[in-house]
Amino acid sequence: xxxxxxxETLARWQFGITxxxxxxxxxxxxxxxxxxxxxxTAWVRTDKEKYLRATxxxxxxxxxxxxxxxxxxxxxxxxxxxxxxxxxxxxxDIFGAPLAFEALIAFFFESTFIGLWIFGWDKLPKKIxxxxxxxxxxxxxxxxxxxxxxxxxxxxxxxxxxxxAKGRAELTDFWAVLTQNTTLSQVFHTxxxxxxxxxxxxxxxxxxxxxxxxHVTTMKTSLRLGLVTVVIAGLLTAVSGDVLGKVxxxxxxxxxxxxxxxxxxxxxxxxxxxxxxxxxxxxxxxxIEIPGLLSFLANDDxxxxxxxxxxxxxxxxxxxxxGDYRPNIPVTFWGFRWMxxxxxxxxxxxxxxxxxxxxxxxxxxxxxxxxxxxxxxxLLRNKALDPQLTKWSWRIAVWTLAFPLIANSxxxxxxxxxxxxxxxxGVLQTRHAVSPGVSQGEVITSMTVFTLLYAILAVVEVKLLxxxxxxxxxxxxxxxxxxxxxxxxDVRDADKPMAFSY
Amino acid sequence: MELHDVWxxxxxxxxxxxxxxxxxxxxxxxLTKLLARNRPEKRxxxxxxxxxxxxxxxxLLTAGGATFAAFPEWYxxxxxxxxxxxxxxxxxxxxxxxxxxxxxxxxxxxxxRNWETAIFWSSLIxxxxxxxxxxxxxxxxxxxxxxxxxxxxxxxxxPYALLGGLVTLTLFTFHGAVFTALKxxxxxxxxxxKLALRLGLLTAVVALAFLLWTQxxxxxGRSLVALVVAVLALVAxxxxxxxxxxxxSFALSGVTIVAAVAMLFLSLFPNVMPSTLxxxxxxxxTNASSSPYTLKIMxxxxxxxxxxxxxxxxxxxxxxxxxxxxxxxxxxxx
Numbered sequence: 096x097x098x099x100x101x102x103e104t105l106a107r108w109q110f111g112i113t114x115x116x117x118x119x120x121x122x123x124x125x126x127x128x129x130x131x132x133x134x135x136t137a138w139v140r141t142d143k144e145k146y147l148r149a150t151x152x153x154x155x156x157x158x159x160x161x162x163x164x165x166x167x168x169x170x171x172x173x174x175x176x177x178x179x180x181x182x183x184x185x186x187x188d189i190f191g192a193p194l195a196f197e198a199l200i201a202f203f204f205e206s207t208f209i210g211l212w213i214f215g216w217d218k219l220p221k222k223i224x225x226x227x228x229x230x231x232x233x234x235x236x237x238x239x240x241x242x243x244x245x246x247x248x249x250x251x252x253x254x255x256x257x258x259x260a261k262g263r264a265e266l267t268d269f270w271a272v273l274t275q276n277t278t279l280s281q282v283f284h285t286x287x288x289x290x291x292x293x294x295x296x297x298x299x300x301x302x303x304x305x306x307x308x309x310h311v312t313t314m315k316t317s318l319r320l321g322l323v324t325v326v327i328a329g330l331l332t333a334v335s336g337d338v339l340g341k342v343x344x345x346x347x348x349x350x351x352x353x354x355x356x357x358x359x360x361x362x363x364x365x366x367x368x369x370x371x372x373x374x375x376x377x378x379x380x381x382x383i384e385i386p387g388l389l390s391f392l393a394n395d396d397x398x399x400x401x402x403x404x405x406x407x408x409x410x411x412x413x414x415x416x417x418g419d420y421r422p423n424i425p426v427t428f429w430g431f432r433w434m435x436x437x438x439x440x441x442x443x444x445x446x447x448x449x450x451x452x453x454x455x456x457x458x459x460x461x462x463x464x465x466x467x468x469x470x471x472x473x474l475l476r477n478k479a480l481d482p483q484l485t486k487w488s489w490r491i492a493v494w495t496l497a498f499p500l501i502a503n504s505x506x507x508x509x510x511x512x513x514x515x516x517x518x519x520x521g522v523l524q525t526r527h528a529v530s531p532g533v534s535q536g537e538v539i540t541s542m543t544v545f546t547l548l549y550a551i552l553a554v555v556e557v558k559l560l561x562x563x564x565x566x567x568x569x570x571x572x573x574x575x576x577x578x579x580x581x582x583x584x585d586v587r588d589a590d591k592p593m594a595f596s597y
Numbered sequence: 598m599e600l601h602d603v604w605x606x607x608x609x610x611x612x613x614x615x616x617x618x619x620x621x622x623x624x625x626x627x628l629t630k631l632l633a634r635n636r637p638e639k640r641x642x643x644x645x646x647x648x649x650x651x652x653x654x655x656x657l658l659t660a661g662g663a664t665f666a667a668f669p670e671w672y673x674x675x676x677x678x679x680x681x682x683x684x685x686x687x688x689x690x691x692x693x694x695x696x697x698x699x700x701x702x703x704x705x706x707x708x709x710r711n712w713e714t715a716i717f718w719s720s721l722i723x724x725x726x727x728x729x730x731x732x733x734x735x736x737x738x739x740x741x742x743x744x745x746x747x748x749x750x751x752x753x754x755x756p757y758a759l760l761g762g763l764v765t766l767t768l769f770t771f772h773g774a775v776f777t778a779l780k781x782x783x784x785x786x787x788x789x790x791k792l793a794l795r796l797g798l799l800t801a802v803v804a805l806a807f808l809l810w811t812q813x814x815x816x817x818g819r820s821l822v823a824l825v826v827a828v829l830a831l832v833a834x835x836x837x838x839x840x841x842x843x844x845x846s847f848a849l850s851g852v853t854i855v856a857a858v859a860m861l862f863l864s865l866f867p868n869v870m871p872s873t874l875x876x877x878x879x880x881x882x883t884n885a886s887s888s889p890y891t892l893k894i895m896x897x898x899x900x901x902x903x904x905x906x907x908x909x910x911x912x913x914x915x916x917x918x919x920x921x922x923x924x925x926x927x928x929x930x931x
Contacts, residue, residue, distance in 0.1 A: 162698035165651065166691040172661045176676025177683060180745075187669020188887040191662065192894060198662040199902040202655045207910050210648035218916050258888075263669075265888045530677040532745040541684045548688060552695060559702055583916060592927035597640065597647045597701045 103526045105538040106178040111511075112542065113170050115504050116549050120164035122503055125239060125286065126293020126328075127157035128232040130320065132225070139225050144571060148313045151575070152568035153297070154228075156560060158213065163556050165206070170545065172198070178538060182518060182528035189255050189266040190245050193273075197241035204234030217574055217594035218584040239289070240282050247277040249519050250510070251346040257522075264522060280342050284335035288438065288506065290328035292499035295441045297321030298448060299496025300564050305469050306489035310567040312467050322449045325495075329442025336435070337392065344393040347520055349407040350513035353424050354431035355389055356382070357403045364389040364401035367428075374424050377405050415521070422515040430509030438502035444495045451480070451488065600896060601886035604667040605869065607899055609862040611663055615656035616727070616765070617854050621847075622646040622653055624773015626693070626720025629713060631770070632777065632792055637923040638785050639713055643697065644926065645780040648917050650697060652910055654690065666895055670744055670885035671869045678738065678746025679730055682753060686723045693719035724769045725762040729753065732761025735811060735861050737871035740878050744885075747874075757810060764800070764807045768857070771796040772850045775834065779843040782922040790838055793846070797835040804831065804857065811864055820863040827856035 131154045138146035172194070175183050183190075208230035215224050248255075254271030255264045272278070301318035304310045344351045352358075356370040358377050366388030372379030387397040394401075402410075404421055411420040451472040455463065462471050462479055471479035472488050480488060518525040574594050625646050633639040646653075665672040676683055692715050700712035736757050739748035774793035778786055808824045816824070834849035865871075869885050872878035886892065 158698065159702070162695055166694040169654075169658065169690050169694075170687055172658050173676055173683060173687060175665065176661075176672045177680055178677070180673035180677035183665065183669055183673040184744075187665055187672060188891050191664075191666030191669055191672070191887070192891055195659070195662040195666040195895060196898055198655065198659040199898060199906070202658055203652065203902075203906045203910070206655045207652040207906075207913055210651055211913055211916065214648040214917065266891045266894075269891075269894050530673075530680075531743075532747065533677050533680055537680050540681070544684060544688060548691065552691075555695070555699065559699060562703070583919070590924045593644070593921070593925050596644045596926050597697060 100535060100539075102529045102533070102535060102538065105535065105542065106529045107525065109178060109538060109542040109545065110174065111508070112549070113167065113174065113545055115507060116553075117164070117167040117171055118503060118507055119500055120160055120167065121239075122285075122289035122292040122499070123296060124157070124161045124164045125232075125235045125289040126324070127153060127160065127296070128228065128235050129290070130293055130297065130324065131157050132228040132232050134316075134320070135225050135228055139221055144576075145312045145316055147571060147575060148568040149317055151571075152313065152563075153317070154212075155563050156296075156300075158209075159556065159559050159563065161209065163552065167549070177541070178530055178533065179518075179528050180530035180532065182523065185263050185523055185528070186519060187263075189248060189252075189264055189272065192266065192269060193241040193245040193248075197238050197245075201234045201238035201241060205231050205238065208234065214593070214595055217579060217591075219578075219582065220580055221578045223582070224578065236286065239285060243281045243285055244273050244278045247275060247281050248272050250281075250343075250514060251275065251277040252519055252522050253277075264519075276342050277346060280335060280339040284332065284339045287328050287331035287335050288499065288503055290324055291332050291438060291441060292503060294321045294324030294326075294328055294445065295495045295499045298325060298445065299493045302489045302492035302495075303564065304567060306486070306493070308469050311469055313568045315466075315470065318448075318452065322445050322452070325441060325445030326449055329439070329445055332438055333442070336438075340392055341395070344401070347514060348402050349404065349411070349420060349422065350427065350510070351393065352402060352404045352407055353422050353427040353513055354509065355401075356424060356428045357389065357401060358405055359403040360400060360406045361403065362390070362400035363387040363398045364393070366392065370428060372424075374421075418516070420516060422513050427509055427513040430505045430512065433505040434502050434509055436502075437498045437505070441495045441498040441502070444491060444498075448492060450474075600889055600892040601667070601882045602867075603896060604663075604886065604892055605862070605866060605882045607896075608660065608664055608667065609858065610903075611656060611660035612862075613855050613858045615653070615660055616769075616858055617851050618653035618656055619650070620724075620765075620769040620854055621772045621776040622650045623720045623724040624769045624771065625777060626716045626773075627724065627766075627770045628773050628777060628789075628792075629720075630717045632774070632785065632789060636709070636713075637926065640701075640926050641781055641785060641921055641923055642777060643700070643713075643716065644921055645777060647697070649910075649913060651694070652913065654694070657690075663895070663899070667887055667892060668869060668880075668882075668885045669887060671880055674740060674744050674746055674870055674880055674885075675734070678740075678748070679733070679753065681750050682726050682730060686726050689719040689723045693723075721766070725766040728762035728765030729758045731765075731861055732758030732807075734870055735761075735815060735865050737868075737873040737879070739874050740870065740872035740880065741874065742878050744878065744880060757807075757814075760803065760807045760810070763803045764857070767796060767800040767803055768850075768854060771800045772847075772854060775838060775843070775847045775850045778838070779847045780920055782920045783924075785922070786920075790841070790843075793838050794835060797831065797838065797850075801828070801831055801835075804828075804853075808857065808860060811860065815864040816860075817864065820860045823856045823860035823863055827853050827860060830856055 131150055134146050134153060135150040138150055208227045212227040212231060215227060253275045254266060254268030256267050258265045297317050298321035301314040301321055304314040305318060355367050356372060356379055357364060358379065365384035365386045368383045368385065370379045370382040389401055390399040391397045408420050412418065451474060452470045457476055458473060459477055462473050464470055472485050473479050514520055516524050518528045625642050629639045629642050633642055696712040696715040696719065700709055733753050738746060739752060741747045771793060774789050774796050777789040778793060781789065805828060808827060812821060812824055830849045830852035834846050834853060837846035837849055867882050868879050869882060870880040
């Protein structure tokens with residue numbers, strides 16, 4: 096059989112396509128739920144209309160986005176059984192539990208309270224309505240936690256034993272699965288990256304309007320919230336990335352050696368900025384390096400030893416038997432860099448934005464602006480940027496929107512491809528995980544169908560987002576400003592139209 | 598009763614919850630073509646399930662996830678075996694979810710019409726295919742000694758399973774009509790009741806045929822009781838519908854679904870997916886289930902979470918209890 100069409104290859108492509116696509120929506124859902132909830136809280140507490148307008152605006156974009164997150168998530172729940180039945184049989188005893196927890200605890204939460212939030216504007220008193228979006232937010236975070244616990248178990252299996260008679264892995268300690276350091280650092284890293292994504296989304300869209308001097312009051316508030324989110328989340332993403340990296344150096348030295356294209360162990364080991372090499376022969380022909388940095392990243396010590404790809408490969412051959420235990424090195428190497436590069440670029444832009452749009456700190460009187468004016472972009476003490484630079488600054492701010500999305504995708508591609516040839520590290524290889532009974536034709540059919548459908552939906556979704564972004568925050572109505580005080584809303588006027596309907 | 602038996606019951610409960618809840622929202626989706634006379638009426642129908650369809654669908658995800666955790670072998674054999682029908686269902690559920698959320702987001706008539714067409718088909722097709730799938734599960738399929746499904750797609754389209762598909766299709770449509778009568782005001786409510794009578798009679802014919810066939814093939818004493826309850830509840834639902842007792846009628850069509858699903862699971866037990874090739878190769882609650890430790894944790898989780906879910910989902914239905922008609926739908930804000 097042609098290797099490119101081997102069942103394992105096809106199933107992996109399908110998993111990659113559906114999962115990366117799904118994960119475009121997930122981080123936005125997680126962060127926009129919380130940010131929208133934050134804005135609505137500000138409205139409930141201060142009664143300022145700009146917060147309500149911002150809530151409605153970002154809430155709508157959040158809903159357009161979560162719809163895609165939900166429907167593409169359905170596939171995730173079933174494709175383990177469809178394409179990876181041997182995986183499901185082998186690890187279901189362990190891996191199924193967090194998935195079931197996720198559905199029972201998180202999905203019900205999200206889906207029920209999102210319905211209440213969407214349709215509840217004229218049915219629920221202000222504070223209960225606000226509680227609903229917070230429930231959605233808690234649901235998204237719980238969901239992330241359980242699914243990352245499941246994924247962490249694939250990265251670093253704990254709390255299990257192999258039952259030879261049944262030919263499967265069995266759970267012995269669920270608490271270990273939920274609280275091992277891989278889980279905790281992955282949750283930390285993924286959630287901070289999610290907020291970096293949502294913050295950048297806000298910055299980009301607010302910048303789009305501010306550059307055109309439209310919807311200034313609401314968008315200024317949004318820009319500030321977005322920038323602060325980007326900076327805090329960006330910092331936490333870097334910190335958690337470092338923590339997760341150190342965990343991975345211990346648990347999956349191969350992944351980290353591949354991420355650095357470090358072929359042979361070194362003491363001290365350099366960080367590779369750029370490398371080009373020969374995978375077959377196992378060395379780099381070109382490399383630009385920062386001495387000692389990798390040792391520090393791995394062990395907090397600039398002079399420590401870090402094992403290389405060839406060393407780990409030999410060690411694994413001794414442990415698991417003959418074979419090639421190296422992942423795809425170029426993808427792992429570049430995936431790691433694109434993840435960090437794009438993520439940190441948005442962090443840097445956030446930091447610059449926060450400085451450029453500062454309100455008072457080191458800002459002379461004549462450059463300060465009123466509530467409804469677009470801020471001047473001030474780099475040095477006394478002078479605003481010239482019009483050309485200002486235009487470019489806003490433009491770059493709009494682009495920032497895409498950076499964390501790219502970083503997230505590469506982050507997952509890196510962490511999943513860097514674990515190969517294992518599906519569960521050290522326990523089960525990916526080629527032993529596919530469905531033996533599913534034909535090549537069936538996988539090709541489903542992959543084609545999902546890819547086409549997802550492509551069409553991407554066009555629909557982006558166009559819809561663009562439409563609502565351009566439209567800006569809605570004008571508030573009487574009903575918006577006078578939310579019900581009783582559960583179930585106003586029942587005296589039986590024919591009163593619903594505040595929201597499909 | 599051992600834990601894997603408890604989980605057999607819990608999986609049955611999750612599927613029952615799914616069919617009870619998404620059953621009527623599939624039905625409402627189908628009625629957008631059968632009952633609505635114009636586009637405002639279609640909108641009324643869609644909005645009767647607007648706040649709840651998403652929560653209803655999670656019962657399916659939970660049934661899937663719980664099957665994975667409690668019966669990994671069942672999950673693996675079922676979803677890799679029923680690959681293409683499941684693919685069709687997934688595509689429908691994807692399109693359907695997006696259709697509900699996006700239809701009203703643009704004012705253009707073409708846009709809205711396309712999504713309405715999508716809602717009809719993506720409700721009708723899964724409503725039929727779930728019956729086909731369960732027909733096959735109960736009847737048994739070609740499973741080899743490795744617990745792998747070795748039949749083809751054609752094997753799944755046998756007369757018994759297709760009849761099962763007709764049962765879920767008609768039953769869900771009936772359930773949806775009764776729900777519509779309960780949730781709407783005006784002309785559409787009256788017509789929903791009239792249509793419910795005809796749909797109910799049709800359902801009675803196909804369901805009785807299918808359930809008797811099941812009883813004859815794989816039934817036992819307990820499944821016979823469930824069969825009788827299902828049939829009596831359906832008749833009572835029709836009587837209540839004729840008497841204009843819409844709440845009762847809906848509750849009773851719900852009981853029909855509960856009893857019918859119960860009957861299927863009772864005739865299945867202790868198998869979860871019988872093999873037609875060799876009885877020794879059947880998937881059972883024993884050979885398909887997880888370890889006692891996993892089942893114990895899952896039992897705790899389900900035991901605590903499920904009642905809470907029922908509480909807040911129930912509360913949602915109470916919040917949105919008001920009937921709606923065309924007068925309640927303002928020009929949607931775009």
